[in-house]
Amino acid sequence: MSVADVRTVFDVLYGAYGPQHWWPATTDFEVMAGAVLTQNTAWRNVERALANLRAVGALEPAALMALEPAHLAERIRPAGYYNIKVTRLRNLTAALLDDGGVEGWRSWSTAALRQRLLGIKGVGEETADSILLYVYHRPVFVVDAYTRRIFARLELLRGDETYRQVAAVFEHALPADTALFNEYHALLVRLGSECCRPRPRCSLCPVCVMCPTGRAQAGGSAER
Ligand code: SF4
Missing domain, CATH: 1.10.340.30 (Hypothetical protein; domain 2)
Structure with a gap:
């Protein structure tokens, strides 16, 4: 996965969804x-x-x-x-x-x-x-199941990387900016919960144009 890929996905998601105001908690x-x-x-x-x-x-x-x-x-x-x-x-x-x-x-x-x-x-x-x-506002990238699923479908991850390998990809591609890491993870959670579900809803997905899985869906059977 290139630095450009990592940044482009963020830019597209942020443009589509805007700030997510995470983490949803008061203390x-x-x-x-x-x-x-x-x-x-x-x-x-x-x-x-x-x-x-x-x-x-x-x-x-x-x-x-x-x-x-x-x-x-x-x-x-x-x-x-x-x-x-x-x-x-x-x-x-x-x-x-x-x-x-x-x-x-x-x-x-x-x-x-x-x-x-x-x-x-x-x-x-x-x-x-x-x-x-x-909690401690450290610039670490949180990797969850949504992250893995989205980037595997984008064919930017193989899918067999360790947690630390995936985190390192993002941490090396992005500046060590806590606010950016906060926002990126939140945007991926939004994408994963709304669109990139186990059965993906690619017609609603902001990154569909850069996604081989999404393009295959659009070219084949329409999303039901
Ligand atoms: S286009 Fe479909 S498979 Fe690709 S990231 Fe979006 S929802 Fe997931």
Whole structure:
């Protein structure tokens, strides 16, 4: 994938969709909780889980840890995999509190904080990078399933690259600009959820003209 490709996709998406105002949360801890809750589920389900936590004042680290695990599970049930996510949320929150809360991690280097986050059971690369970007404003590119699907269909990724290989493509092609990385990921989520679904809706897609998959769809059977 060339630098031009990476920039062109961004320019086209930004032109079509405009700013996405991410991350959709009001506090840093809410971003962290959302980054765990969104694993393997749609954001609308996460919003319901977050609303349940907010309703009992548990969107704050100490308050969340004070909730009985069974009660926490009940609150986050809409986000799915709730028993696993209880453990993951508590693991992340315990580590956060051990290190001085949200502010405690602010002075850490990006590499050290990523290593710390990845050492927490249940925090993978995407969750760690979401926290680095959207809480700590570090210029890291968040790679998710939408990113992989879109760029594989654009034939700009092979599809078998590791997480870090994909992230490196974007991080080398773009200036280390947190706002740009924030916006790019949000735009890809919008494209992936609205158009580049498992069954793509290419006729609605802003990047259709540069997409072999989209052109094949247009030339063959029309989207149903
Ligand atoms: S044209 Fe179709 S396959 Fe290509 S990125 Fe857009 S929605 Fe996905």
